[in-house]
Structures are given as C-alpha cells and as structure tokens.
C-alpha cells in the first residue's frame with residue numbers, strides 16, 4: 235500500500251514538473267505582452283495617462299484623427315491607425331506633460 239501511494243505521488247510530481255516546463259517562462263510573457271492589443275494598421279498601442287493629462291489639446295492638434303478631448307477635457311485615443319506611426323509619436327512628443335505612451339511590437343516607441 236505504501237509503495238502504491240509513493241508511486242502515485244511520484245507520478246504526480248513528475249506531471250506537475252512536465253506541466254511547469256511546458257508553461258511559458260514569466261520573463262517571456264513581457265516579450266509577448268506588447269503584441270496584445272496592437273492596432274491592426276500601425277501595429278501600435280497608445281495609452282493616455284488621464285491623471286497626467288492637463289487637456290492642453292496639443293495631441294489633438296497634432297493628430298486629430300487619433301486623439302480627441304472628452305467631456306472632462308482629457309485626451310483619449312479614437313483611432314490608433316488614424317495617422318502614420320511617426321506622426322503619432324510626434325504627437326506624443328508634443329504632449330507637455332508626457333502623458334502619452336506608444337508601444338509597438340518590439341516594445342516602447344515613446345517615450
């Protein structure tokens with residue numbers, strides 16, 4: 235009886251080890267994650283930090299098809315593919331408080 239329990243226990247340990255070995259390394263997830271949620275055209279993700287945004291509208295002036303100001307005078311993204319990537323990055327660079335973050339397939343594009 236003891237041998238049987240030990241064998242089952244060993245088999246379970248081996249299975250867990252195999253399952254863990256087949257799971258993605260957490261360090262790899264950070265490489266994969268930027269690809270999640272990328273826009274279909276530019277293959278970018280734009281984030282506006284609403285806590286930082288002061289509603290200056292510079293991003294809207296720079297790329298009006300990408301950004302707009304909402305009812306609270308905070309910028310929001312309406313279409314990440316509304317302008318070429320270099321124009322989106324330029325618009326992000328025009329933000330006086332660096333509230334816009336642009337990521338691409340290989341990671342951060344701005345800042």
Ligand code: SF4
Nearest residue numbers: 287288290291293329
């Ligand atoms: S440029 Fe920056 S601070 Fe101005 S509206 Fe856009 S995100 Fe907000």
